[in-house]
Amino acid sequence: MPSLYVHVPFCQKKCNYCAFFSIPYDGSKTLSYLQGIEREAHMRLGEVSEKIASLFLGGGTPTVLSAEELEGLLNSLELFAFSPQAEKTVEANPGTLELNKLKILSGYGINRISLGAQSFNDLLLNRIGRIHSAQDIARSVKLIRQAGFTNLNLDLMFGLPGQSLSDWQETLQKAVDLEPQHLSLYALTIEPGTPLACLVDEQSYRLGTRVIPDDDIQADMYELAAGYLRTQGYWHYEISNFARPGFECRHNLSYWRGEDYLGLGPGAVSCLNGIRYRNVEDIYKYSRLIQQGLKPVEDSETEILTQKELISEYIMLGFRTAEGIDSELFAGKFGKQIQDIYGEILTHYINKGIIRSEKGRIKLNPAYYFVANSVIKDFFL
Amino acid sequence: MAQASTKIRNFSIIAHIDHGKSTLADRLIEYTGTLSSRELKEQVLDSMDLERERGITIKLQAVRIRYQAKDGETYELNLIDTPGHVDFSYEVSRSLAACEGALLVVDAAQGIEAQTLANIYLALENDLEIIPVINKIDLPSADPERIKQEIEEVIGLDASDAILVSAKMGLGIEDILEAIVTRIPPPQGDDEKPLKSLIFDSKFDPYRGAIPYIRVFDGKVSKGTTIKMMSSGKAFEITEVGVFTPVMNIVEELRAGQVGYIAGSIKNVGDTRVGDTITDADCPVAEALPGYRKAVSMVFCGLYPVETSDYDKLRDALEKLQLNDASLMYENETSAALGFGFRCGFLGLLHMEIVQERLEREFGLGIITTAPSVVYKVNTVNNEQVYVDNPALLPEEGKIVSIEEPMVKATILVPSEFVGAIMELNQEKRGVFLTMDYITSSRVSLTYELPLSEIVYDYFDQLKSRTKGYASLDYELIGYKEANLVKLDILINGEIVDALSFIVHKEKAYVRGRRLVEKLRSLIPRQMFEVPIQAVIGSRVIARESIRALRKDVLAKCYGGDISRKRKLLEKQKEGKKRMKQVGSVEIPQEAFMAVLKMDD
Numbered sequence: 001m002p003s004l005y006v007h008v009p010f011c012q013k014k015c016n017y018c019a020f021f022s023i024p025y026d027g028s029k030t031l032s033y034l035q036g037i038e039r040e041a042h043m044r045l046g047e048v049s050e051k052i053a054s055l056f057l058g059g060g061t062p063t064v065l066s067a068e069e070l071e072g073l074l075n076s077l078e079l080f081a082f083s084p085q086a087e088k089t090v091e092a093n094p095g096t097l098e099l100n101k102l103k104i105l106s107g108y109g110i111n112r113i114s115l116g117a118q119s120f121n122d123l124l125l126n127r128i129g130r131i132h133s134a135q136d137i138a139r140s141v142k143l144i145r146q147a148g149f150t151n152l153n154l155d156l157m158f159g160l161p162g163q164s165l166s167d168w169q170e171t172l173q174k175a176v177d178l179e180p181q182h183l184s185l186y187a188l189t190i191e192p193g194t195p196l197a198c199l200v201d202e203q204s205y206r207l208g209t210r211v212i213p214d215d216d217i218q219a220d221m222y223e224l225a226a227g228y229l230r231t232q233g234y235w236h237y238e239i240s241n242f243a244r245p246g247f248e249c250r251h252n253l254s255y256w257r258g259e260d261y262l263g264l265g266p267g268a269v270s271c272l273n274g275i276r277y278r279n280v281e282d283i284y285k286y287s288r289l290i291q292q293g294l295k296p297v298e299d300s301e302t303e304i305l306t307q308k309e310l311i312s313e314y315i316m317l318g319f320r321t322a323e324g325i326d327s328e329l330f331a332g333k334f335g336k337q338i339q340d341i342y343g344e345i346l347t348h349y350i351n352k353g354i355i356r357s358e359k360g361r362i363k364l365n366p367a368y369y370f371v372a373n374s375v376i377k378d379f380f381l
Numbered sequence: 382m383a384q385a386s387t388k389i390r391n392f393s394i395i396a397h398i399d400h401g402k403s404t405l406a407d408r409l410i411e412y413t414g415t416l417s418s419r420e421l422k423e424q425v426l427d428s429m430d431l432e433r434e435r436g437i438t439i440k441l442q443a444v445r446i447r448y449q450a451k452d453g454e455t456y457e458l459n460l461i462d463t464p465g466h467v468d469f470s471y472e473v474s475r476s477l478a479a480c481e482g483a484l485l486v487v488d489a490a491q492g493i494e495a496q497t498l499a500n501i502y503l504a505l506e507n508d509l510e511i512i513p514v515i516n517k518i519d520l521p522s523a524d525p526e527r528i529k530q531e532i533e534e535v536i537g538l539d540a541s542d543a544i545l546v547s548a549k550m551g552l553g554i555e556d557i558l559e560a561i562v563t564r565i566p567p568p569q570g571d572d573e574k575p576l577k578s579l580i581f582d583s584k585f586d587p588y589r590g591a592i593p594y595i596r597v598f599d600g601k602v603s604k605g606t607t608i609k610m611m612s613s614g615k616a617f618e619i620t621e622v623g624v625f626t627p628v629m630n631i632v633e634e635l636r637a638g639q640v641g642y643i644a645g646s647i648k649n650v651g652d653t654r655v656g657d658t659i660t661d662a663d664c665p666v667a668e669a670l671p672g673y674r675k676a677v678s679m680v681f682c683g684l685y686p687v688e689t690s691d692y693d694k695l696r697d698a699l700e701k702l703q704l705n706d707a708s709l710m711y712e713n714e715t716s717a718a719l720g721f722g723f724r725c726g727f728l729g730l731l732h733m734e735i736v737q738e739r740l741e742r743e744f745g746l747g748i749i750t751t752a753p754s755v756v757y758k759v760n761t762v763n764n765e766q767v768y769v770d771n772p773a774l775l776p777e778e779g780k781i782v783s784i785e786e787p788m789v790k791a792t793i794l795v796p797s798e799f800v801g802a803i804m805e806l807n808q809e810k811r812g813v814f815l816t817m818d819y820i821t822s823s824r825v826s827l828t829y830e831l832p833l834s835e836i837v838y839d840y841f842d843q844l845k846s847r848t849k850g851y852a853s854l855d856y857e858l859i860g861y862k863e864a865n866l867v868k869l870d871i872l873i874n875g876e877i878v879d880a881l882s883f884i885v886h887k888e889k890a891y892v893r894g895r896r897l898v899e900k901l902r903s904l905i906p907r908q909m910f911e912v913p914i915q916a917v918i919g920s921r922v923i924a925r926e927s928i929r930a931l932r933k934d935v936l937a938k939c940y941g942g943d944i945s946r947k948r949k950l951l952e953k954q955k956e957g958k959k960r961m962k963q964v965g966s967v968e969i970p971q972e973a974f975m976a977v978l979k980m981d982d
Binding site for chain 2: 255269271303
C-alpha cells in the first residue's frame with residue numbers, strides 16, 4: 001500500500017544544521033501554497049490506485065501554520081482514500097504548538113505527533129539554532145496529551161558541538177521521563193551548504209570553541225542510547241529509531257520496505273512504480289506550474305530506477321531495520337533469490353556474524369548498525 | 382677532399398626549465414619561416430603533453446632551419462634539443478656531442494640556476510662554442526648586467542657580447558641567428574671518407590620501425606646504403622633518409638656535418654642505442670666515436686595494475702613505451718599482495734616517475750608502484766653471488782654471508798653558502814667525503830662516495846630543499862661495497878605485504894620502520910576490525926602501530942526524500958573502494974604503497 005507525504009516548507013526560523021527545503025513563515029505566502037496543495041492533490045489523485053496506509057506531514061514545520069491554515073491543508077487531503085487504520089503523523093516544533101492547533105489536527109484524524117525536541121539542554125538547543133527551550137518541550141508534550149494524542153515521537157540529536165556523554169545521557173533520561181511511545185535519535189550530520197557547515201572549522205572540527213564530538217565519541221553516544229533505551233522498554237527497530245512494541249512508525253517502515261510513496265508540496269519526493277521524482281524547491285515556481293495545470297516536477301531529477309538501483313536501495317534500506325530483508329519478498333519483487341545475487345559476500349558476512357540469517361530473513365547484526373554503510377556498500381551492484 | 386659544408390651550423394639550447402627554451406626554439410623556427418605560427422602548435426619541440434606540463438624535455442627532438450644570413454648566404458641550422466635532468470645526462474652528453482655550439486639561455490631576472498650548470502659543463506667538455514643569451518629582458522625585474530656578471534663569475538665565460546632577447550616578444554631573434562652563423566664554427570669532416578655517424582636519439586615509427594636520429598661526422602648515407610651498428614655489428618639496409626623540418630622530410634642523402642634520420646626496417650629500438658656509431662657495412666671505419674655507453678638500469682620497482690584485470694593492458698602499455706624508450710626494462714613479477722605485475726628497471730627516479738605517469742595518463746591505467754630498489758650483490762654460504770633487485774627475493778638470513786650495495790661517485794655543484802647543508806645531507810645519507818674545490822669564489826664542487834640506494838630515497842628533494850634549488854647533482858656508478866644491510870618487512874593484520882618490503886642499512890632500519898608504520902596507520906582507513914601494522918626484521922618486530930576499528934559509518938536518516946541522494950553517495954564511496962587493494966581482509970589504498978617512496982616527509 002502506498003503512503004502519502006506532504007511537505008510544509010515553512011519555518012519560523014531555520015535551524016543552522018538543516019539542509020531540507022524551508023523558507024521563513026510568511027502569512028502572505030501560505031495562501032498560494034495551500035491552493036497549490038489543493039490542486040496538486042486533485043491532479044495526482046489518480047496516481048495512487050490503492051488505499052493509502054499512512055500520511056506524514058513534514059517540513060519545515062507544519063505547526064508553524066495558523067489554525068485556519070492547518071485546517072485548510074488537512075481539508076485538501078480529505079480527497080484521498082485512507083485505509084481505516086491509517087497512521088497519520090504531523091511533525092511539530094515545541095516553539096509553535098498551541099492547544100487549538102492540536103485539537104484541529106486531532107479532529108482531522110491525525111493520530112501521531114512527532115515532536116522535534118532535539119535536546120533538553122538549553123545551551124545546546126541555542127547553539128544549533130533551535131527556537132525553543134527544554135521547558136517548551138515539556139509544555140508541548142503536556143498539550144499533546146491533553147489534546148488526546150496517544151502516539152508521540154520525540155526527535156533527539158547527538159554529536160552536537162560541545163555535547164558531552166553526560167549531557168547526552170541527561171537528555172535521554174529527560175526524554176524517557178516524558179514517556180513518548182517512540183524516539184528517533186540522529187547523529188548530527190554537517191551537510192554541505194548549511195550555515196553550520198560554514199561555521200565549523202574543518203581542521204579542528206570545532207564550532208567556535210566547541211569541539212564537535214568525533215566518530216568515536218558519537219559511537220559511544222549511540223551505544224549509550226541503544227543500551228539505555230532497551231532497558232526502558234524501547235525496541236531498537238531501525239538504526240535511528242526506537243519504539244514501544246506496536247508503535248513503530250508505519251509510514252517510515254514503508255520507505256524501508258521499498259513501498260511506493262506520493263509526495264505533495266514543493267520539494268516533496270515521490271516514488272511510484274520504480275520512477276522517482278522531486279517537486280520543484282521553489283514555492284512560486286511550484287504555484288505557477290500547478291496553475292498551468294502542469295506537474296510541479298523538477299524534470300532533470302526524475303529517475304527511472306534500474307533493477308540494479310532498485311536492488312541496491314532495497315538492501316540499503318532493508319539493512320537499516322531490525323526486521324531486515326524477507327528472502328521470499330525479495331525473490332518475489334526481483335525475480336531472483338537474494339543468495340543467487342549475493343552468494344559469496346553474503347556468506348562472508350554471515351560467517352563473520354555481521355549479518356544474520358534467521359527464519360528466512362536476512363538482517364544486519366545491531367552491533368554493526370553504526371557502521372552499516374561499510375556493509376551496505378559491499379552489497380551495491 | 383670534400384670538406385663538410387661551411388654553410389652548416391649544429392647547435393643546441395641549454396636552459397633551466399621556465400627560462401624560455403621552448404618559446405625561443407619556436408621563435409627561431411617561426412622567424413626563419415620553417416613553420417608558420419599557425420603550424421607551430423605552441424611549442425613544437427616538446428611534443429609530449431607530459432613534457433610540456435613538467436617543462437622538461439624527455440625525448441630529444443631535432444629540427445633543420447634554413448636561414449638567409451646578412452652576408453647573403455643561406456645556412457642550414459640544425460637545432461638539437463636536449464633533456465634537462467640528471468637521469469638523462471648521458472643522453473644530453475650525446476646530443477651535445479652532435480653539435481659545435483650551444484645557446485646558453487638564462488632568465489634575465491632569475492639568473493643561472495643549478496640545472497643549467499651540469500649541462501654547461503657537459504658542453505664545455507665537448508668543446509662547444511657557447512653563446513650566452515639573456516632572455517625575458519621585457520620583464521620589469523630584468524637585470525641583464527647582473528646576469529652577465531654572474532655568467533662570467535660562475536661559468537667563467539665571457540659574457541660581454543651576450544645577446545639580449547625576449548622570446549615572448551620576438552626581440553633579438555635575428556641577433557641570435559646571426560651569432561649562430563658567425564660564432565659557431567662549421568662542422569669539420571669529410572664526405573669522401575667512410576661513413577661515421579653518431580646516434581643521439583631514436584624513436585619508433587609503426588610503419589618504418591626504429592628510426593635513429595644521427596649526426597654524420599664523415600662520409601655520407603643514402604637510400605641503399607648498408608649500415609652497421611658498431612656496438613653490435615648488426616647491419617641494416619637503409620630505405621629512407623630524411624631531415625626534420627620539424628616534420629620528417631625525405632632527402633637524397635645526409636653528408637658530413639649534417640643532422641637527420643635514417644630508416645631501414647630496424648625492428649627494435651634496442652638496436653639503435655644512443656651514443657652508438659653507425660658506419661658503412663661495406664667500408665667500415667676502424668674506430669667508433671668515443672663515449673658510447675650502454676644504458677644501465679639504476680633503479681627498479683614493481684609496477685602492478687590496481688585492477689587485477691588490467692594486467693594485459695599494462696603489459697601492452699609497457700611494450701608500447703619500450704618501443705620508444707630503449708632504456709626501459711621490464712619482466713614479469715608476482716607479488717603475494719598485489720598479484721601479477723612487472724619488475725621494471727629505470728635510468729633513475731625521474732625516469733621511473735615519467736613512465737608511471739605515462740602509463741596512467743596515456744593508457745588510462747591505475748598503477749601501484751612498489752618501493753624503488755637498487756641491485757644488491759648477495760654473497761651466500763654456498764659461495765654464490767646473487768644479484769637481487771627485488772627485496773622479496775632476498776635469500777633468507779641464514780644463507781647470507783654478506784650483502785654488497787652499488788656505490789656512486791656524486792658530484793655536487795653548489796653556491797658556497799650551502800656547503801654545510803650539503804655536508805650534513807651527505808652524512809645522513811651515509812656519504813664519504815672525497816673532495817671539495819672552489820670553482821669561483823662563490824661556487825663549490827664537492828664529490829662524495831654514496832650508496833646509490835640513498836640517492837634513490839628522497840635525495841634530490843632534500844638536495845633541492847636544503848639549497849633552495851641551487852645545487853646540481855651528477856653521479857656515476859663506481860662499483861659495489863659491502864654494508865650492514867637488512868630486509869625490513871611490513872606485516873598488516875599479521876600478513877607480510879611483500880610490496881612494502883625494502884632493504885635498508887641496519888642503523889637506519891629502526892627509524893625507517895617506525896616512520897613507515899606511522900605513515901601507514903594514517904593512510905589506511907579504519908576497517909571494521911582492528912588492524913595491527915608491524916615492521917619486522919627477520920622475526921624481530923621493530924615497530925608496531927594499530928588502526929583502531931571503524932566505529933561510525935552510517936547515514937543518520939534515510940527517508941523518502943533522502944533515498945536517491947544517499948544511494949548515490951554510497952555508490953560513489955563504493956567506486957572509491959575499487960581504488961583500494963585487498964590484502965588479506967584489509968583494504969589498502971594506493972597511497973599506502975607510495976608511502977615507502979616518500980618517507981622523509
